Amino acid sequence: xxxxxxxxxxxxxxxxxxxxxxxxxxxxxDLTFNLPxxxxxxxxxxxxSGKSTLLRVLAGLVPPTNGEVHFNTSQPKVGMVxxxxxxxxxxxxxxxxxxxxxLGGLPQETILARAHELIKLVGLEGFExxxxxxxxxxxxxxxxxxxxxMQDPDILLLDEPFGALDALTRERMGDxxxxxxxxxxxxxxxxxxxxxxxxxxxxxxxxxxxxxxxxILDLPVDLPRPRTDDMRYSDTFxxxxxxxxxxxQEENNY
Amino acid sequence: xxxxxxxQNTIPSNGGLKRLAYLVVxxxxxILLWGLLTRILQLPAFILPSPSLVWQRFLQSLGDGQLIxxxxxxxxxxxxxxxxxxxxxxxLGYLLAKSTTLExxxxxxxxxxxxxxxxxxxxxLVIWFGPGIFSKIxxxxxxxxxxxxINTVVGLREVPQDLRDLMRTLKASPFQTFWKLEVxxxxxxxxxxxxxxxxxxVIGAVVGELVGADRxxxxxxxxxxxxxDTALVxxxxxxxxxxxxxxxxxxxxxxxxxxxxxxxxxxVH
Numbered sequence: 001x002x003x004x005x006x007x008x009x010x011x012x013x014x015x016x017x018x019x020x021x022x023x024x025x026x027x028x029x030d031l032t033f034n035l036p037x038x039x040x041x042x043x044x045x046x047x048x049s050g051k052s053t054l055l056r057v058l059a060g061l062v063p064p065t066n067g068e069v070h071f072n073t074s075q076p077k078v079g080m081v082x083x084x085x086x087x088x089x090x091x092x093x094x095x096x097x098x099x100x101x102x103l104g105g106l107p108q109e110t111i112l113a114r115a116h117e118l119i120k121l122v123g124l125e126g127f128e129x130x131x132x133x134x135x136x137x138x139x140x141x142x143x144x145x146x147x148x149x150m151q152d153p154d155i156l157l158l159d160e161p162f163g164a165l166d167a168l169t170r171e172r173m174g175d176x177x178x179x180x181x182x183x184x185x186x187x188x189x190x191x192x193x194x195x196x197x198x199x200x201x202x203x204x205x206x207x208x209x210x211x212x213x214x215x216i217l218d219l220p221v222d223l224p225r226p227r228t229d230d231m232r233y234s235d236t237f238x239x240x241x242x243x244x245x246x247x248x249q250e251e252n253n254y
Numbered sequence: 255x256x257x258x259x260x261x262q263n264t265i266p267s268n269g270g271l272k273r274l275a276y277l278v279v280x281x282x283x284x285i286l287l288w289g290l291l292t293r294i295l296q297l298p299a300f301i302l303p304s305p306s307l308v309w310q311r312f313l314q315s316l317g318d319g320q321l322i323x324x325x326x327x328x329x330x331x332x333x334x335x336x337x338x339x340x341x342x343x344x345x346l347g348y349l350l351a352k353s354t355t356l357e358x359x360x361x362x363x364x365x366x367x368x369x370x371x372x373x374x375x376x377x378x379l380v381i382w383f384g385p386g387i388f389s390k391i392x393x394x395x396x397x398x399x400x401x402x403x404i405n406t407v408v409g410l411r412e413v414p415q416d417l418r419d420l421m422r423t424l425k426a427s428p429f430q431t432f433w434k435l436e437v438x439x440x441x442x443x444x445x446x447x448x449x450x451x452x453x454x455x456v457i458g459a460v461v462g463e464l465v466g467a468d469r470x471x472x473x474x475x476x477x478x479x480x481x482x483d484t485a486l487v488x489x490x491x492x493x494x495x496x497x498x499x500x501x502x503x504x505x506x507x508x509x510x511x512x513x514x515x516x517x518x519x520x521x522v523h
Contacts, residue, residue, distance in 0.1 A: 059423045080423045086416045090438045090515045099434070100424050131515050151424070 006072050007034040008155055008187035009058070014067035015212075016053055027053040029212035031067070035155065038185040042198035044244065045208030046252055051191045054213070055080070055157045058189070071154065079148030079186075081161040085140035087132040093143050094119070094128040100150040118146040121180055138169045145177070149184060158190040162197070170194075174201055178227060195248070199240045200227055207247050217247045303485040308492075311485035320474070325493055327469040331387060331459040332501070335394020336451055343399045344444075347406025357407075364403070372397045373461050380466040390462035390470070397458035398451035405447025409440030442513055449505045456498040471497075 014031040017024060027050035035041055045051050056062040058069060059078050087096045094115055101111040119125060122142040132140060141161055148156060161177075162170040174197055181188060192198050198205045199221055207217035221240060223231055231237055285305050292304040299307055315321040350357045376393050383389035413436055421431045463472025471490045478486030 056419075059419075061419055061422055078423050080420070082416055082420075084416060086414075086420055088417065088435070088438070090441075090513075102434070103424055103426050103430050133515075 006037060008037050008039075008072055009035040009189075010068075010070040011058075012068050012070070014054075014057065014069065015065050016050065016057060016062065017065045018053075018062065026212040028057075028214070030214045033206055033215055033218065035187050035189055036203070037072070038187055039204065040181060040188045040190070040202045041204045041206060042190045042192055042202040043206045043208060044192060044195065044198050044248070045213060046210045046248065047193075049208040049210050050213035051208055052159055054208075055159050055189070055191055058155070059157055073154055076155065077151045077153040079151060079153035079156045081141070081144045081148050081156070081158045083160045083163045085132070085135075085137070085144040087140060087143055087147075089132050091132075092128065093124060093130050093132070093135070096132065096143055097146045097150060100147060104151070114150060115146075118149055121149075121183060122146045122176070137165050138173055141165070141173060142176070145180065149180075149186075153186065155187045155189065158188065160191055160193065163193065170197070177201065182226065195241050195244045196232065196237075198244070199223075199237060200232060205240075205244060207244065207251075209251055216251065217244070219243060300482040300484045303488060307485045308488045311483075312489045312492075315486065315489055321489065321493065324469055324471050324474045324490070325497065327387070327473075328456075328459050328463065328471045328494075329497065331390040331394055331462070331470065332452075332455045332497075334391045335458060336398055336455045338391065339395030339398040339455070340402050340448065340451060342395070343402035344406050347403045348410065350403070351407045351410035364400070368400050372458060376461050376465045380462065385466040385468055387469075390459050390467065393462040394455045394458040397454045401450045401454065402444075402447045405443050405450075406440070409443035409447075410436055412443060413439040442509075442516065445505065445509045445512070449502060449509070452501040452505050453498055456494065456501065460494060 011031055011033050014028055016028040017026050019025065031054070043051050043054065053062060057064055059080050088099070091099070094112075097115045097118060098111050101114065116128075119128060122145055124139065124142055124146065127135070127139065132143070135143065144161070158177075162173050165173060178201060190198070190201060202221050205217075205219045205221060206215050207219070208214070209216045219240065223234070223236055223240075289305045292302055295302070303311075312321070350360065372393060379392055380389045383392060417435055417439065418431070421435050426434070459470065460472040460475075463470035464476060467473045471494050474490040475487050478484065478490060
C-alpha cells in the first residue's frame with residue numbers, strides 16, 4: 001500500500017451551497033474522506049452529484065460553505081487537469097508546459113530542463129514547437145498532464161480528463177497515467193464516469209450520492225500493481241465493477 | 255508508443271503574386287476607363303479632370319511641398335487621435351469588462367453618445383476648440399473611441415473561464431493573469447477594433463478639416479473646390495485613400511505578426 005500515516009488531504013463534514021442561474025444549489029453535504037499520501041483515488045457518482053464542485057473546492061476555486069478541507073502542508077500546490085485540455089492556443093506545446101513555473105520566478109534553464117523532462121515522460125518529444133490546434137485530443141491531454149506536473153504539486157486533481165476521448169485512446173491514456181504516476185508518485189484524485197476506468201486505475205474508489213452529494217461507498221481496490229490489461233477480465237475486477245454498478249444503480253433509482 | 259499524426263496546413267506559395275497581378279490589371283483598367291470617359295464625354299476639367307491632368311497636378315503639388323505638408327498634418331491628427339482615443343477606450347474597456355456594476359452605470363451614456371453622429375457635432379467642436387489641430391484630434395479620438403471600447407470589452411469577456419480557473423489554481427497574480435492570459439486571449443478581437451478605428455480616424459480627421467481648418471488634406475479639398483481646381487481635389491482624395499489603406503495594412507500586418515498562431519488567418523483568402 002502507498003499510504004503513509006499522514007494523509008495528504010482530510011475533508012471533514014464538507015458542505016457546499018451556492019446559487020446559480022437556476023437558484024440555490026445544495027451541491028455537497030456531510031462529505032468526509034481522506035486522501036492517503038501518494039494514493040490513487042477515484043471519485044464516481046451520478047451526473048450532477050457535485051463531483052466537479054468537490055474538485056473545484058479542493059483546487060481553491062470554490063469556497064466551502066461549511067466543514068473543512070485540510071492539507072498536510074500549509075501552502076498546498078494543486079495540479080489540475082480538466083475535461084478539455086484547456087491549453088492556451090497562442091502558446092506552443094513547450095510554452096504551455098512551462099506556464100506554471102513562469103509564474104514563480106525560477107531561472108529559465110531550470111524551467112526548460114523540467115519541461116523537457118516532463119515532455120519525455122508524457123511522450124511528446126518532437127512536438128515541443130507544435131501549436132495546440134495541431135494536436136489530437138489525446139496529445140493535448142498529455143500536454144495538460146505535463147503542465148499539471150510542472151509545479152511538482154502535492155495533489156493532482158483530474159476532472160474526467162479522458163471523457164472526450166474515444167474508448168481505445170482512453171484506455172491507452174489510462175495506462176500512460178499509471179506509468180506517469182509510478183514515475184512521479186503523487187496523491188491523485190480522479191473524477192470519472194467510467195466504472196472500469198475507476199477500478200483499473202485506483203487504490204480506492206469513492207462513490208458519491210446524487211445531489212446533495214455525500215459518500216455512500218468507499219471501496220478499496222485489491223488488485224496488485226502494476227496493473228495489466230488481463231486484470232480487466234479477473235474475478236476481482238468484475239466483482240468490484242459489479243459492486244460499484246449496483247451502488248450507482250440503486251442511487252439512480254432512488 | 256503510437257502517436258497521432260499532426261494536421262498540416264499548407265499555404266499556397268504563389269497566391270500573393272497572382273493577387274498582385276489582378277490588382278494591377280484591375281487598377282489599369284479603371285484608369286483606362288476613366289481616361290476614355292473624359293475623352294468621349296468631353297467634360298470640362300473642373301467637372302471631371304483626365305487622369306493625365308490629375309497626374310500633373312499631383313507632381314506639381316508634390317513639387318511645391320504642398321501635398322506633403324497637408325498629408326503630414328492629417329496623418330498627425332489621425333495617429334494622435336487613434337492613440338489618445340484608443341488608450342482611453344482600452345483603459346475604460348478594461349474597467350468595464352472587470353466590473354458589471356460599472357458597465358451598467360455607464361452603458362446608457364455610452365450608447366447615447368454613440369447615437370450622436372460625430373459628423374454632426376464636428377462643427378460644434380470646431381467652434382468650441384478652434385480651427386487648429388486640437389479640434390481634429392478630439393474628433394478622431396471620439397470617432398475611434400467606441401469600436402475600440404466595445405472590442406476591448408468583448409475580447410476580455412471572451413477569455414475562456416476554464417483558462418481563468420487554470421490561472422487561479424496556479425496562484426497567478428492579477429498582473430500575471432492580465433499579461434499571460436487576458437492580453438493574448440483578447441488580442442484577436444481587440445486588434446479587429448483597432449483596424450476599424452484606424453479607418454474611422456482618417457474619416458474623423460477629414461470631416462474636421464472640411465468643417466474648418468488651416469491645414470490637412472480636408473483643407474486641401476476645400477481649397478481645390480473653391481478654386482474649381484478639381485484635379486487638386488482628386489489628388490487630395492486619392493492621397494487620403496492611399497493613406498487609409500496604408501494604415502489599415504499596418505494594423506493588419508501587426509495582426510498577422512502577433513496572431514501567427516491562428517491558422518485560419520492563413521487559410522482564408
